[in-house]
Amino acid sequence: MKILSLQSGTSADGIDVAIVDIKADGSRGPDACRTPWLTLRPLLTRTVAWTPELRTRVLALADGGSIDAAELCRLDTRMGQEFASAAAAAIKHLGSSVDLVVSHGQTLFHWVDGGHARGTLQLGEAAWIAEAAAAPVLCNLRAADIAAGGEGAPLMGVFDRAWLAAAAADTGGSVATVNLGGIANLSVVSSDGTVMAWDSGPGNVLIDAVVARASHGVDGFDADGRLGAAGKVNDRLLAMLLQHPYFLRPAPKSTGRETFGLPFVDSALASVGGDSPMALADLVATLTRLTARSIAASLRSSGAAQPARLIASGGGVRNPSLMSALGAELVRDGSDLVSSNTCGIDPDFKESLMFALLGFLSWHGVPCELPASSPGRARVAGHIAAGPKPLRMPEPLNGIRGLRVLAPQHRTPAGPGTIL
Structure with a gap:
């Protein structure tokens, strides 16, 4: 067919x-x-x-x-x-x-x-x-x-269960995926064939939004993660962003850009204040870390068995800064990050x-x-x-x-x- x-x-x-x-x-x-x-x-x-x-x-x-x-x-x-x-x-x-x-x-x-x-x-x-x-x-x-x-x-949980349940059963452990689209979503397929799937929060949507605004629409994303790599994470802003109640809600849950958009970023920026506007590179670096940390924390708190590896797909895979930040967060829990390309899926x-x-x-x-x-x-x-x-x-x-x-x-x- x-x-x-x-x-x-x-x-x-x-x-x-x-x-x-x-x-x-x-x-x-x-x-x-x-x-x-x-x-x-x-x-x-x-x-x-x-x-x-x-x-x-x-x-x-x-x-x-x-x-x-x-x-x-x-x-x-x-x-x-x-x-x-x-x-x-x-x-x-x-x-x-x-x-x-x-x-x-x-x-x-x-x-x-x-x-x-x-x-x-x-x-x-x-x-x-x-x-x-x-x-x-x-x-x-x-x-x-x-x-x-x-x-x-x-x-995505429907696809991942069909695609990965046999592999999870063979290994006797869970297999997890993350789709790094505008919103990031996670799936965890257990060895018994059951699956959990939920939206962890922002993927690329906030990074894309601040880059588009700063460039007046000329650029729509952080190409090759260059801004994220050049900037410095603002820990105060990161802590403020992570206080959003969505991050505390248990899985399963779903969200969209109506929750995670520019007003969310601007409100957090206003709360942390500062003598001058934050440099774009520092803002992008902070939002990149927000995506990575919220994904890892959501996976950790989900109640699912921690997977040996997390298979990533979506446009965020092409952002080396995001993949590096997410990989570093996952190492703390003993999980490796790989692209779905290594598993035969673009x-x-x-x-x-x-x-x-x-x-x-x-x-x-x-x-x-x-x-x-x-x-x-x-x-x-x-x-x-x-x-x-x-x-x-x-x-x-x-x-x-x-x-x-x-x-x-x-x-x-x-x-x-x-x-x-």
Whole structure:
């Protein structure tokens, strides 16, 4: 089954596109055909930039700006059209149709009240994507879990359980991952196959925000971690930032840029005072240490067994300062930090593979068992926009046994994207 995955993360730095082939292996016993092993192979990955004007509007709204219903409709439509264009270009580039598109959309707000998620909003009208891709589109992936009492996030625990449970069982210890996107999220897969997953707090979002503000939008992130490496951590500011109540909440929990944005940083800066504005490099170094320390502390306090290693993915893997700071924090607990690339998964596209897996599960009627959901409350994730052809759903599966991720067969540069 060929599945096209579309998503734009918290930082809204581009549309990540992946086309993967997922095959079900039912050759391992009489019941295996209804509970198969899955094999996933990436066929194409690429990132498509948002139109600058549209990205500016998205970030302004995600950071607390107000709009009326007319503007919300226009924004939802424009984003759907840009997702659709990215999907159509990828399909044309691959030279093959797809069976399903999974579009996470762009998160604008994750509503948390009283310590629990109450709602979530992702934009990017799926009907435009279905029309452009000539395939059904699975969208609105988080709402069903929230309605059933869960957090709707992070979704990565579903992928990590399928991918890592067998390895954890073989070693007799836990295996953990961290996704260093705008928000950092952790998964811990235990040797018995159970998984914990939660958002630890900021990943790159605060670093990106202060760099973008200081450069008036010319730079959107700390390229190669140079600012973080050049600056000095301000211990007073770091201590103030770490007092945020989110860090004290027990897992599972979820958050977003509505909690960790520039107002959070500016409030802490005002509290610590000082005779002159803090140098940008020192601020970035402090926020880099905040991400590293909050991740390590969240993992330590989660109640899960401390893993021998933490597998990192997401854009933050390309920030040497962040990886160095996080690695130093983890050494204290006897854990090593490695990139998912060492395990055969491109760190820039692990989330894309995860959304493709969720699409396969929902298409085959398999509930999305998020760790924060109560037992028996797992729901099939998402809504389906049918597209131009009638829907023909397969017979539901009883579940899956696990997931193997294969390396690309070949790697060929191909313009703005890469066929794998």
